[in-house]
Amino acid sequence: MQKELFEVPVLYCNTDKATLRCAVAEDATGLELVVVDKNNSFYRTTFDVNSSLKKIKGDEKEWKAFYDSIIESCNSNDAKVVCNGNAEVTIGLAQFTVTKDASVKDGAYQMAQLLFDSINLRTDSKAATRFTEGLQKQEAELLRQVTAMEQEKRSLADMISFQEADEKANMEEYSTLQAQLSEITERWKVFCAENGKDPEAEDPDAPIEPDFSKPIGRRGTAQDCRKHDEELLRLAKSKFCPAENETVQTKALEGDNDNWLRVIRPYTKSQYDEHIKALPEGARAQCMKVIDKMDQWDYDVWVLQDLADKGSLFYTAYSVFCYWDFFRRFKIDEQIAMNFFTQVEAGYHACPYHNSMHGADVCHVAQYILQKGGLKEKAELTDEDCFATVVAGMIHDYDHPGLNNNFHVKIQSYLATLYNDRAILENHHLAEIFDLCKDPRFDIFHGFSDEQRRDVRETMIEMVTGTDMGLHAKIFGAWKRRIKQDHDLHKKKETQRQALVMAIKMADISNCGRPTFLYLRWGMKLIEEFFMQGDNERHRGDPVSPFMDRAAPSMSKSQIAFMNFVVVPMYESIAEYLPDMHFSVDHAEENKQYWNDNDDSV
Template sequence: ILVPLPRAFVFGSPAVVSPAGRSGRRTSLARSRHLTAASRSAGAVPDIHAKLFLDSLPAVLYSDMDALSHRGSSVCVDVDFGNGSDWAEGVAVIDSILSPGSSSANALDRKQRKGLEHVKTLLLSMGMEESHIPKELLSSTTEDSSYLLEEFGGIRKRKNRIKLKNVVVAHRFVQRVMRSSDSLRFESDHYLPAEWWELSQDAREQLCDVLSWHHLSRWDFNVTEIAKICNGAPLLFLGWAILCSPASQQAMVSSLGKAGGKAKARDGYDFGKLFSLNPKKLCTFLRSIESDYNSDNPYHDNTHAADVVQTFHALIQMGGREHTSNDLEIFGVLLAAAVHDVGHPGYNNSFQINARTELAMRYNDISVLENMHASKAFQRLLGDDKDPMMDILSGMKPEQVQMLREIVTAAVLHTDMSKHFSGVDKMRGLLSSRSMSEFKNSHSLDFLAFLLHLADISNAAKPAPMFIEWADLCLKEFFRQGDKELEMDLPVSPLCDRNKTSRPKSQIGFITFVVKPSFDVLGKILPRVQAEVIPIIESNLDFWAKEKEAAK
């Protein structure tokens, strides 16, 4: 196993004979062999400072690496890096070298240990996108694997090429915003959307029940049922119920004349008090955003957006809240969930790039749709023609507005599926190299963006019949794209050919390589995910395996 050291820490110079004689020469040759091989895989450039640091490491470290290479076995670490990628092997080897009590760790002095830890830190965020992808998936030639590589790894046509990286977002720890004595008071603490009054009494009773804090926080929440009850406005009602909690729940209870309408505050985010969030303006904004979701899309529509909002909220309530102390970030990522696919044309990034659409030209083939979604949302909020009636930022301080824009934009861009494998590996690395307190203080936005991405791919992790319904809607949209690609004489994207795609095989690959490994990582720090979600994923995988056998 060779350590694919980061670009800045690898050199390819010849071995240098040390004053120690033949033993020293063997040490230098060992270093050269490992590091030169690493440079070939990581695309390295010489760095004399890295060379000096690595030359200072004791020979026993390299003898340990030789033993690992010859033995070819995996290394046991606290966090499972066993996804079979070059990146995972590299991180695992560094962890084994630093393992307390090992001969290599005992041979390191404090400065050397600190330096190697720094190498690992850089490795967590560097390397080619391909180095994060499981080798089994890279070596496969099936249609399903082509889709997974293209959609979640950003690799097209099996060409080895360096992918452009996401812009690095500067994370600033935002102090928790406290309510001031002169906070803005809203026109009503019991505001209800106008659409509420257009519903039947029975529909209001149902909504009051399913939009309660308890039900909103459930993993088995069925958003399609909500869409039916509220006459096709699930994003409006779910967004309002969650973002305006607990006032939204109190308003529904009060309007129905139920006991407890004037009771003390229940569970909720209380963004109204924290950020002077006006519920009427929020509903106007959500109404406008929902209207921009394409109702002709089988999958990427307002119901999907509402589902992602609720699922992200559920993950926060299933333990995610304990790993962030930043209310502004939670508020921002919930907003990002609502707008993350606004204006989606129903044809993915690959189509945009291959067809050289106006969107692809505008965003230079980089996260084309994600850039469009974020831009469209902020044109509403901060553009020249913004409507003051939907200005949900009006009660916030200028610095909060800027921070919120950074948070929402970063979170939406994180939903680019082509960054999936590197994103999951980054989270593995952060969880293994940081204490929980350090992780909470310095990487809470990384964590929340990761939760949003998992919410976006959670369809296959939902209980029956939801996971089947979502799979069919997704394939329906894919096949529509494939038909369009044939019509335009473009390459048909993986899983988009209705005559070649196997329904169960597509889901087996999606769950095996994308969904389950991601939730396994999350389950390491959220016990409820491990206990409640992983069994559902395994059951769904078994269902599709039986469907595959039945189709033979």
């Protein structure tokens, strides 16, 4: 039908009541009819070939015969026009209703202009060129729109896939929790019977107060290394550290230089491209789409957690090590590193917010600031500095109980006493990790010299203790004073570490500066953890901490205040030193505006 449409010339017809013009519409989607009646009124309508024009033609007529009848009718001045509100036009085998255009005051002039343009197009070669160029621009714009819509379609399909996987995981977890609840209920009844208690009189929903009179204790796994998707690890490794040739995949391992091949043998670049191209749609493909975004700000640990057997930290840590080529640079035994990642992931509790996903997220953002943010280059950081940053990011909340430092100080827990109320949890995270690394199976630092090990340890201590928000004013104030002097932080180890502390602080609260869909997921988990602490405080008979009372939710106020007084000033200051990070300020402002528009205060 399109071919026949393009063969229709520009047609004019005079009747005793009106002048008629019939031509292919400018956007080539159908026929445009223009009518000017004896009262100088102007009528114009475009009839789309796929809808209104097709309906007018009917099913019994062929397109060629339909268009030929219109051409013959116009050429013989045989058209009929009746103007009464709209123009009712009969041309050949077709009947059209053409709408009056009241915006055109002089119909005859407009018709003359259309006629002039038609003649000009045929006689002026430049006019034809301009017309052709205009069509080419329209075509390019339409192609751009089509491409954008296809990308949006793919993004929506991915989102639907993620949501379906998320729903499936939630339903599985719901079923598991239901079974656990039934078991616990039975145990509760047995306990009450054995202890002479009335199960109906007791409150089984009251928070169980943890025993903070002794160490929390590290949580490990029965196996040194978790079950993992070996092909997913091979693809991640091959993306960032492809084999130079196929002999790498079969060679016998010789000495420390081959430690990086201890578990996974990577593909060559060409093999990797072939495997990615042939990768079927599914969980592994979706996980690779996340890992492909290692150097992008919207890296989504939620997808990895859902589709990689709750292994967002394990797979992120492994991919980051490959991205920075740490296995080869420091001759790290790949199996020991994978054991370490496993234990770190297992050591995070199932807290709503301070869980292994948060560790994975901070690990990724910290390395993003180093590379894409430009910190490594500007501060002239060593490979050891970068290694310390990545590891500090993944372990910075290890064994976090979901209760903040203020809570520990308030109840004078074992950890508060041990660390004298100073950076309590931060010191605990570090101490547990360094103690874990005393076991050769998990010693991520085994390839380091004593000097390297000392340097990395000191940097990690500086960075992780810097995430204590109780020290924020002190640390941020010192940072602002320092960069006000100059930006030559690369000249001293002390100021290099000062920049690294700011990097991990930004990574730790980076959810406020992420795309809104990611920010809101993290925000909801944070408030859930706040409410859990508030429940615990209420059960103890203590005052509920600000913003932690589920009976009086005020996330909008707390988030706006936090972004106004902490996030945005810190992001702006970091962006002053690292201009490539300024986009995070814009995201934070957008997320702040979300709460201005969606106040949840009661």
